[in-house]
Amino acid sequence: MKEENNSLLNKSKSSEWDEGIFIVLMAMIILIPINFYPYCVPVFAPIKDFSFQILAFFALTLWMLKIISLNRLDRKISSLDKPVFLYLLIGCLSLIWSINLYHSILALPSFLAGPVLYFVIPRSIKNRKVINRLLFIIVIVGIIMGAYGILQYLGIDFEFWRGNVGRSQVMGLFGNVNYFAEYIILPLMLSLGLFFSKEKIFHRFFLLIALIIMGTTLLLTFTRGSYLAVGITIPVILFLYHKSATGESQKKYYKKLIVYFLLLVMIASALIFIPHPFNKENMPLGKLKNRVSLTALTSGDSGDSVLRRIATWKFTWMMIEDRFILGSGLGTYSYHSLKYQADFFSQGQNRDIYPHGYAMQAHNEYLQIWSELGIIGLFCFIWILFVYYRTILIHFRKMKEKDKALTIGLAGGVTVVLLDAVFGFPLQLAASLSLFWIFMGLTGAQINLANAAEKENKAQVQRKVDMGNRIITKLPMAIMIRKIILSLLVVLMMAGVITLFIRPFVARIYWYHGNRQRxxxxxxxxxxxxxxxxxxxxxxxxxxxxxxxxxxxxxxxxxxxxxxxxxxxxxxxxxxxxxxxxxxxxxxxxxxxxxxxxxxxxxxxxxxxxxxxxxxxxxxxxxxxxxxxxxxxxxxxxxxxxxxxxxxxxxxxxxxxxxxxxxxxxxxxxxxxxxxxxxxxxxxxxxxxxxxxxxxxxxx
CATH class of the missing domain: 1.25.40.10 (Tetratricopeptide repeat domain)
Structure with a gap:
């Protein structure tokens, strides 16, 4: 009887801590895309990075306090744990051989925050309703940001943003139209993945409204890399649905959707490229044509943009060749970018062929990971992706239809980021990076829930370490004192860590005020x-x-x-x-x-x-x-x-x-x-x- 009471008490305590972690995740989903601080240099990125770091490590603090409170550590072994841990480890170890230790230390909090979320979420989210609530909030925030982007295109905006013109005016609260696009594609693909399901997750009309608003906003950003990522992700989502289908009727249904998608692509191409009154240069379709046509890609500003991207990739490869195995160290890309660009432009006629610039990022996440963490770091990252999709495909046949829909929606968000990462750097942006790892973590939580019954019947992969039973001679008071001491240590440690996160952000506030002085x-x-x-x-x-x-x-x-x-x-x-x-x-x-x-x-x-x-x-x-x-x-x-x-x-x-x-x-x-x-x-x-x-x- 006592054991049953203790079990119920532990479950109650666990749910309280898990509810706290849910609130932190909810705050992260809402605050990071929306918040900005105008008294900082720059206005948008630092506060988003700071919020991401603080909230991720606050979630970690709650999880550690939960372990201490329950006297039990649940080590849920997932096939993804090992590659994620090794990726995290190689990033930390890279500080040893970093070419600029200061840059690496400053980049470390954001790098750690993502994997921290991955490890915390599946061990804290144990209820389908909680997952649904989080996904609903993600879609709602996406709708709000999408609606704001449409208003910006129409010239309706805050007074202090009205200096932006052209496609740059559709920047949301990110300060850059490309950053906005790299965020909006995540809730967009999540909504689309849920919309395709034959099962009702959210109301279809709600999802349709979300798709229309966010899809329109994405079009108005005129961001080619994100267009391509979305265009490839849609058939990937349909493929996953077809792969998960258990009956012939379901397979036929998703085959039809694939055909409809191809027809839609053909119709959209005709509307964009065949001349008609609605695709003139000053109209949205005309502007879209000017961004994606072959002529636009090879001439003018767009042509320069493409050449600039190619030049960046080429001198990034020069970085890789110099430090092929271990890389230059976490966060060091921007520090030696100009040096390698200079070496590249000194070769042959490169200075005449390619436009000059300052590449803070490689505009290809895979090349940047390789340049900073070496082939070992890139291998760990690709290992994460391989195991992620393999795990989904293995568990499809064990899932219910609603579980499949949720998993595919999350996988759609992960996929679109990975494709966008070929031409951009979404994993360097707090809003995209946070959702990417949240989606990874929620996928793990969803798979855990969908297979909970089967796991109970098999040899457990979960090992429970009962810290309270190690020394059974201890009195309850001694256990309580130990809990208090450990909790204080965790809180003090996290307070120290968070203080370190605050310092770079405050420095940028002084930078702003310094610029304002006469x-x-x-x-x-x-x-x-x-x-x-x-x-x-x-x-x-x-x-x-x-x-x-x-x-x-x-x-x-x-x-x-x-x-x-x-x-x-x-x-x-x-x-x-x-x-x-x-x-x-x-x-x-x-x-x-x-x-x-x-x-x-x-x-x-x-x-x-x-x-x-x-x-x-x-x-x-x-x-x-x-x-x-x-x-x-x-x-x-x-x-x-x-x-x-x-x-x-x-x-x-x-x-x-x-x-x-x-x-x-x-x-x-x-x-x-x-x-x-x-x-x-x-x-x-x-x-x-x-x-x-x-x-x-x-x-x-």
């Missing part, structure tokens, strides 16, 4: 306060250095620029450091930064003044051949630059190449006879002509 001293004070919260925020060092440099304080400015280079890489950072070294007459120190600045420049025209500065520096150091090459490089880009020709003349004359030097001086005069440089060239040219005349007289 006085240089007040700006610097705010930036310094931000650095007290996050001493690894390189952008703040850069901002302080720029202010000091503009006010002629070169020595402290140089110190801050050097600190900035430790944590961040920017296009103009090497150039600014080189400029200060030149002003301090530290020529040897300036040369490597000038050389780096040249390959970092966004356009070829920006390179010319830097080549000239490099050439002058070599001349001052009597390295005349290197000076000659620098000036020739400048002239090859801009043959009409008189300063480059004048510098080349100096390099020739310093090497005794008098005739070549005189030709370069004459070129300066011919190019711009009224310039000061032409005046200097004329004086020098007369001097050498006079010396030639004297030499001839002496010979005579």
């Amino acid at each position: 006085s240089y001293n007040e700006k610097i004070q705010m930036y310094e306060k931000g650095l007290q919260w996050n001493p690894w925020l390189g952008e703040l060092y850069y901002n302080i250095a720029t202010i000091l440099s503009n006010n002629g304080l070169n020595t402290p400015a140089l110190e801050y620029y050097i600190k900035a280079a430790k944590y961040v890489d920017q296009h103009y950072l090497p150039q600014n450091i080189a400029k200060i070294y030149l002003q301090k007459d530290s020529l040897e120190e300036a040369i490597p930064y000038l050389e780096k600045a040249i390959v970092y420049q966004p356009s070829r025209q920006d390179v010319v003044p830097l080549y000239i500065s490099l050439g002058k520096t070599f001349l001052s150091l009597k390295q005349n051949q290197k000076a000659e090459q620098s000036f020739l490089s400048a002239i090859s880009i801009d043959p009409g630059d008189v300063n480059a020709h004048y510098g080349l003349a100096g390099a020739y004359l310093s090497q005794g190449k008098t005739e070549l030097g005189k030709e370069s001086l004459q070129k300066v005069i011919d190019l711009d006879p009224n310039s000061k440089v032409a005046g200097y060239a004329g004086v020098l040219l007369k001097k050498y002509e006079l010396e030639d005349t004297r030499s001839e007289d002496l010979v005579d």
Whole structure:
């Protein structure tokens, strides 16, 4: 009798903790897509990342407190546990060999938060009604965000967002139209997966409204990668339904749906590409045509976007080749992106073929995982995906129809993210990343529930460790004290962890307030306060250095620029450091930064003044051949630059190449006879002509 009472009491306690975890998950689903903080740099991403990290680890805290409270650890062994744990482990271990430990540490919380959700959810969600409630909330939030996106397209928005134009105005509360699209595809595919079911999960009219609103919003984002991901995911969902069908009538039903889908694709293509009054350029269908047509993909801004993506993939592969096995470390992609881009553009005609940019992400999650975690990390991630789909297919035949529908809807959300990840980076965005792992966790919970009866009849894969029974001589008071101590330790540990999460976010708030100050001293004070919260925020060092440099304080400015280079890489950072070294007459120190600045420049025209500065520096150091090459490089880009020709003349004359030097001086005069440089060239040219005349007289 006592054992039964204890069992009932434990179930009651367990349900209370599980209800708390449900509330945390609900808060995550609602808050991450919606929240933003306008007094932060940038406005959208930091608060979403912070919310994701805090809520994920709060859920972990509740789960750990539940274990302590029940005196029992339920180790539910799932086939997914091992690959997820190994993936998590390789990410943590990568800090050991990371090329920038600071970036890796800052990236670690978001990386851990996803797998934490995966492990917590199946061990806490033990009721179909809870799963249904969570899925309902996901769809509702998707509808709200979709409706808001439609209003944005119509020009109805908050006053402070109205500066956005074109497709960028449909950004939801994400600050970027692509980020919005990469979020909306998850609840959209979940709704579609449930809508296709013959069983009633939610009211079909409700799901139809959700599909219309979110589908319309996705179309209005004009995001090609997300279109492609959705277009491939739909037949995958139908395939899963067909695979799960138990009778011929069900299989025929889903075969018909596949045919209808193909017909719909043909009709949609005709509406988009065949000219008619409703697909003119200024209309939605016309804009859609301009985004997805072959002409659009190979010319104009869209063509540049495609070429830019190809360039990013190519120099990402260069990163992979350098660190094939272990990668460069978690979160380090953005730190050395410019370096590899510079190496890529220095090869052949790449600078002329591909547009320049700054790739914070690889725009391909698989390449980015490979570059950061090596082939081992990529293998673990692909292992997760293989086991995920294999587990679903194995358990289909044991599920009821409603369980199948829920599982396929969740799998649809996971699939669309994985396909979108080929051209984007949804797993770097808190809203998409959180839903991805929630879907993975809920799939595990759904499979656990669907197979609970069978698991009870088989050899248990669940091992229960009864911590209270290990030392049976302990008094109840001793057990209670132990629980209190362990609970306090967990709470204190999580409070410390959460405090660490807060620090980077607060630093970005000070960054915002620093930007708003008018006085240089007040700006610097705010930036310094931000650095007290996050001493690894390189952008703040850069901002302080720029202010000091503009006010002629070169020595402290140089110190801050050097600190900035430790944590961040920017296009103009090497150039600014080189400029200060030149002003301090530290020529040897300036040369490597000038050389780096040249390959970092966004356009070829920006390179010319830097080549000239490099050439002058070599001349001052009597390295005349290197000076000659620098000036020739400048002239090859801009043959009409008189300063480059004048510098080349100096390099020739310093090497005794008098005739070549005189030709370069004459070129300066011919190019711009009224310039000061032409005046200097004329004086020098007369001097050498006079010396030639004297030499001839002496010979005579």
